[in-house]
Amino acid sequence: MMITISCFVLTFYILLLPSSIHVQQLCSSLRPRRVRIDHHDVDTHRDIVVERPIFSWLIDDEKYSCNGTSLRGIHQIAYRLIIVKEVSFYSPIQKSVVIYDSGRVMSSVSTNVLYDGPDLTSDTRYKYSIQYWSSTGAISEPVSGRFRTALSNPKNELTANWIGSRHINMNELRREFYIPQGILSATVFMSGMGYGILYVNGVNVDPSRRFDPGWTTYTQRVLYVSYDIAQHLTAASMNCIGVHLGLGFYTHEQWGGGTPSPAPEVFGPPPRLLLQVNIVLSDHTTMNISSDTTWLGREGAHRKDSVYMGTIYDTRAERYNWSSVGFTDPYSLWLNASTIESPLTSPVGQLTYQSMDPIRISPYALHIATSASRTGYDSMPPGVIGGNIMNSGVFSATPLANQQVPTYDVSQNIAGYCTLTITGRQGMTVSTRHAELLNEPGIDGIKYQGLNAANYQIISASDDFIIQGSPHEVLVPMFTYHGFRYISVYANYINIESVVCAAIHSETTLTGNFTSSSLVLNQIQHNILWSQLSNIMSIITDCSQRQERRGWLGDAALSVDTALFNFDLYGLYVNFLRNIADVQHQDGSIPDTAPYSVGGYVADPSWAHAYPEITWRIYQHYNDTDIVKIHYAGVQAWVDYLTSRARQSGLANFYFAYGDWETPANYPVTNSSLVSAFSYLSDVQTMIILSKILNNQTNIAKYSKLYDQLAIEFHETFYNSTINGYAKGYQTANALALKLPDVVPSNLRASVVKALADNIAANDNHLTTGIIGTAALFPVLSDAGYHDLAVTVATQTTYPSFGFMFNNDVQNATTNWETFHALLKGFGGTDSLNHHMFNSIGAWFYRYLAGVQLNGFNEDLIIRPRLTRLLINVEAEVQTISGPILVSWELHDDDKTVTYDVTVPSSLHSIITFEPIEPMAHCLSIEESGILVWHRSSPLVETTLSGIIWIRPDSMVDNAMSIRVDSGSYHWKVRWH
Numbered sequence: 007m008m009i010t011i012s013c014f015v016l017t018f019y020i021l022l023l024p025s026s027i028h029v030q031q032l033c034s035s036l037r038p039r040r041v042r043i044d045h046h047d048v049d050t051h052r053d054i055v056v057e058r059p060i061f062s063w064l065i066d067d068e069k070y071s072c073n074g075t076s077l078r079g080i081h082q083i084a085y086r087l088i089i090v091k092e093v094s095f096y097s098p099i100q101k102s103v104v105i106y107d108s109g110r111v112m113s114s115v116s117t118n119v120l121y122d123g124p125d126l127t128s129d130t131r132y133k134y135s136i137q138y139w140s141s142t143g144a145i146s147e148p149v150s151g152r153f154r155t156a157l158s159n160p161k162n163e164l165t166a167n168w169i170g171s172r173h174i175n176m177n178e179l180r181r182e183f184y185i186p187q188g189i190l191s192a193t194v195f196m197s198g199m200g201y202g203i204l205y206v207n208g209v210n211v212d213p214s215r216r217f218d219p220g221w222t223t224y225t226q227r228v229l230y231v232s233y234d235i236a237q238h239l240t241a242a243s244m245n246c247i248g249v250h251l252g253l254g255f256y257t258h259e260q261w262g263g264g265t266p267s268p269a270p271e272v273f274g275p276p277p278r279l280l281l282q283v284n285i286v287l288s289d290h291t292t293m294n295i296s297s298d299t300t301w302l303g304r305e306g307a308h309r310k311d312s313v314y315m316g317t318i319y320d321t322r323a324e325r326y327n328w329s330s331v332g333f334t335d336p337y338s339l340w341l342n343a344s345t346i347e348s349p350l351t352s353p354v355g356q357l358t359y360q361s362m363d364p365i366r367i368s369p370y371a372l373h374i375a376t377s378a379s380r381t382g383y384d385s386m387p388p389g390v391i392g393g394n395i396m397n398s399g400v401f402s403a404t405p406l407a408n409q410q411v412p413t414y415d416v417s418q419n420i421a422g423y424c425t426l427t428i429t430g431r432q433g434m435t436v437s438t439r440h441a442e443l444l445n446e447p448g449i450d451g452i453k454y455q456g457l458n459a460a461n462y463q464i465i466s467a468s469d470d471f472i473i474q475g476s477p478h479e480v481l482v483p484m485f486t487y488h489g490f491r492y493i494s495v496y497a498n499y500i501n502i503e504s505v506v507c508a509a510i511h512s513e514t515t516l517t518g519n520f521t522s523s524s525l526v527l528n529q530i531q532h533n534i535l536w537s538q539l540s541n542i543m544s545i546i547t548d549c550s551q552r553q554e555r556r557g558w559l560g561d562a563a564l565s566v567d568t569a570l571f572n573f574d575l576y577g578l579y580v581n582f583l584r585n586i587a588d589v590q591h592q593d594g595s596i597p598d599t600a601p602y603s604v605g606g607y608v609a610d611p612s613w614a615h616a617y618p619e620i621t622w623r624i625y626q627h628y629n630d631t632d633i634v635k636i637h638y639a640g641v642q643a644w645v646d647y648l649t650s651r652a653r654q655s656g657l658a659n660f661y662f663a664y665g666d667w668e669t670p671a672n673y674p675v676t677n678s679s680l681v682s683a684f685s686y687l688s689d690v691q692t693m694i695i696l697s698k699i700l701n702n703q704t705n706i707a708k709y710s711k712l713y714d715q716l717a718i719e720f721h722e723t724f725y726n727s728t729i730n731g732y733a734k735g736y737q738t739a740n741a742l743a744l745k746l747p748d749v750v751p752s753n754l755r756a757s758v759v760k761a762l763a764d765n766i767a768a769n770d771n772h773l774t775t776g777i778i779g780t781a782a783l784f785p786v787l788s789d790a791g792y793h794d795l796a797v798t799v800a801t802q803t804t805y806p807s808f809g810f811m812f813n814n815d816v817q818n819a820t821t822n823w824e825t826f827h828a829l830l831k832g833f834g835g836t837d838s839l840n841h842h843m844f845n846s847i848g849a850w851f852y853r854y855l856a857g858v859q860l861n862g863f864n865e866d867l868i869i870r871p872r873l874t875r876l877l878i879n880v881e882a883e884v885q886t887i888s889g890p891i892l893v894s895w896e897l898h899d900d901d902k903t904v905t906y907d908v909t910v911p912s913s914l915h916s917i918i919t920f921e922p923i924e925p926m927a928h929c930l931s932i933e934e935s936g937i938l939v940w941h942r943s944s945p946l947v948e949t950t951l952s953g954i955i956w957i958r959p960d961s962m963v964d965n966a967m968s969i970r971v972d973s974g975s976y977h978w979k980v981r982w983h
């Protein structure tokens with residue numbers, strides 16, 4: 007008997023509450039939007055598994071019925087949350103029990119609402135219902151949906167054995183079993199080391215997932231994943247489960263790049279599996295199927311799989327029905343699996359639910375929440391991309407002329423792989439090679455172009471297939487990914503029918519959009535997005551192609567703010583913070599990489615800076631105080647560790663490993679102790695901010711005092727009065743000193759700023775900064791009154807600049823490079839062309855060019871677009887957990903008018919600052935949606951208009967005007983004279 011699937015019956019009582027006031031909108035259509043449970047968006051996730059029952063939702067747009075314009079100043083006044091326990095998601099005959107009804111909770115908060123009812127039980131199905139009351143008097147419809155819980159105590163509840171083989175490369179395992187009656191629910195919990203793919207009764211349960219679980223310090227923490235398989239099982243019948251295993255990062259190869267000291271643990275191979283199915287039968291008894299020695303395994307078609315080197319795959323060894331009931335195979339050696347030791351060799355080792363989104367294969371890896379797809383967003387089926395940005399991550403590769411070996415261009419540098427469709431004869435081989443670059447033709451007698459894979463260093467990035475010989479055979483490399491733009495296919499006497507390439511990355515949603523009148527800035531933004539997507543692979547990797555792809559903390563620290571403006575990556579960064587905490591020592595020290603696989607133990611201060619930085623940025627972008635609480639002690643231990651090092655050495659000799667890494671070739675490098683001191687002082691600042699968030703008065707006082715001493719020491723140590731600047735006066739030194747609050751004494755500030763600007767001018771308006779200096783340079787210039795200069799530097803297209811990456815003789819970059827000189831004649835040559843550590847400039851696009859000063863949702867949202875005559879317009883959109891922030895501005899031809907469109911999310915107030923069009927200009931008038939709301943000649947400030955709370959000259963910025971508004975959309979026309 008197949009279990010019956012039916013729509014669940016709504017069991018909630020209809021709410022009969024008086025709706026007191028009635029404005030003219032259609033209340034019945036209001037409902038909570040973009041519901042998130044434990045930060046999983048229900049619109050893009052079919053099967054939601056919850057560790058922490060935290061709910062967030064957006065307040066709906068309410069419109070006047072007469073003219074369809076959106077109301078302003080709307081906020082939630084109350085909500086109601088109901089949780090119902092269910093035995094089954096699918097069976098119509100079941101009892102649902104209301105276990106929690108919050109009643110009408112008077113609260114304006116609709117983000118990070120913690121369910122505070124009775125404890126949810128392990129591996130259990132629930133239904134939620136959320137409804138809210140609006141300040142307009144309207145009542146939303148309730149929305150409901152389902153979720154299930156992860157295991158509360160995996161160590162005790164996952165009693166299965168780890169299985170595998172020490173004799174053969176057992177990477178395909180199967181088990182048949184009988185289910186005696188109907189099924190109410192069936193859940194798989196599994197961890198395949200390094201990667202595991204689940205099949206039930208011949209079906210791949212989730213084909214876009216092939217890279218689970220995520221990379222962790224496997225001796226200490228192994229992630230498990232979960233699938234709801236009730237619909238795949240057959241009641242009163244035999245059933246079969248199969249698992250394909252890959253090695254992933256659970257292999258010696260991950261140590262190929264260095265010899266860290268002390269030597270980290272060495273993991274795997276062989277591959278191994280932990281799996282348990284919990285089934286609730288129709289008589290409410292339970293049955294379990296576990297990985298044990300009754301499972302049969304063999305070496306499957308994968309003869310070799312390696313994330314770095316690629317795969318060797320013999321398609322002749324594929325067995326189509328291997329995970330179906332009744333399968334027999336006289337040709338392969340199937341052996342009983344053996345129990346094999348757990349990867350968790352540490353006594354404190356933990357199995358943890360992989361709450362972050364999995365790595366997925368495009369087109370299932372990216373969702374879009376920006377306006378390109380806003381209509382219909384919530385009705386989109388899970389896993390489907392809206393809008394057409396980014397080609398859905400799937401590219402038909404184009405054959406290139408002038409190649410000896412058939413070579414194809416994806417036209418975008420991606421991390422992913424290609425699927426080949428070919429026809430050939432059985433036993434022949436097809437091999438692929440990949441590269442980010444082509445050789446230059448015609449040089450040194452090179453007749454054919456071919457791939458230039460010098461920057462892969464020791465990595466082959468090759469896949470080899472032995473083919474079956476069936477027509478239109480499809481070849482897919484399974485447990486590997488490559489960072490590439492070009493692919494060569496070696497296939498003599500074989501017809502290559504198509505080469506289709508897919509980007510792979512941790513599943514995410516595009517939540518930000520930045521465009522401007524500058525094509526250079528727009529291309530930088532494009533390259534930022536793709537460098538980020540190529541490097542979210544369960545951890546934040548540094549690059550996508552060579553023998554690294556490791557969790558280098560410095561890279562993650564520099565790009566996190568930009569990444570969170572552009573993408574919804576809550577789970578990924580929360581997991582990354584835990585990976586960092588896992589490798590922190592008792593004395594507070596942290597290594598350069600997490601999981602620790604290469605680099606120094608202890609980290610360079612600018613690298614471990616990731617720990618405080620990511621904690622704080624998650625708070626800023628997600629209003630999540632919990633994450634601050636969880637990592638506060640760890641961050642403090644790291645800051646205290648730095649303090650003990652600095653006390654021993656003084657800032658003058660403060661330790662470092664990398665300094666201002668990747669300073670452009672031909673330019674001098676700033677004093678590395680100054681760079682380390684900058685990161686240390688930044689961390690002390692962050693410690694003060696985090697202490698304020700948690701209202702820890704003792705630590706606010708303690709770290710403020712420490713900071714004041716350090717600010718003096720920094721200045722006294724590094725200031726050089728003969729050059730009016732720091733260290734030797736290079737751009738990085740002055741930018742970093744200016745970035746730190748209160749380091750540069752106020753009487754010296756102007757001359758240091760001028761020294762920085764003069765240095766830029768002396769370099770023909772080019773930056774000469776490495777990764778640390780570049781991140782500071784743009785905000786510092788904009789804040790110091792040199793915003794035009796910042797824009798000039800940002801839009802340069804000659805070396806060294808961002809624009810040079812896509813304006814040079816070799817290749818127009820589609821991702822950010824590792825170095826500014828990667829393709830400069832005579833330099834680089836082995837540098838990565840897909841790195842995200844220079845993505846830091848992207849946060850300046852949002853925070854300065856568009857002016858969105860996102861800072862945690864607990865105060866007024868500051869919107870202060872910086873005007874420059876070098877741009878005609880800027881448009882930015884940020885889909886936050888409170889709703890959309892939209893800011894666009896445009897300079898008009900009359901040279902006196904600036905228009906702004908601004909949308910403030912509901913429940914927030916905002917202070918919008920209009921900067922003068924010229925420093926000396928005075929504001930003449932301000933109109934909103936065509937109505938004059940302020941005029942210079944009128945002493946009275948008009949504030950009766952809907953949504954506007956006050957208008958006044960800005961207290962900080964000369965000649966600027968500031969307006970405080972309620973939530974809603976506004977169209978401003980500001981005139982200057």
Ligand SMILES: *[C@@H]1O[C@H](CO)[C@@H](O)[C@H](O)[C@H]1NC(C)=O
Pocket residue numbers: 070072073074075935
């Ligand atoms: C739309 O109608 C409302 C209510 O009548 C009014 O207050 C508002 O100004 C109107 N908006 C526009 C743009 O006409």
Ligand SMILES: *[C@@H]1O[C@H](CO)[C@@H](O)[C@H](O)[C@H]1NC(C)=O
Pocket residue numbers: 374376377378379393395519520521881
């Ligand atoms: C980004 O904004 C531009 C300009 O408004 C728009 O054309 C484009 O469709 C937007 N893209 C996305 C993905 O929202």
Ligand SMILES: *[C@@H]1O[C@H](CO)[C@@H](O)[C@H](O)[C@H]1NC(C)=O
Pocket residue numbers: 114115116117629631862863864888913914
């Ligand atoms: C942010 O979270 C705090 C609680 O930590 C809450 O009071 C506040 O309302 C939240 N802000 C928004 C806009 O949801």
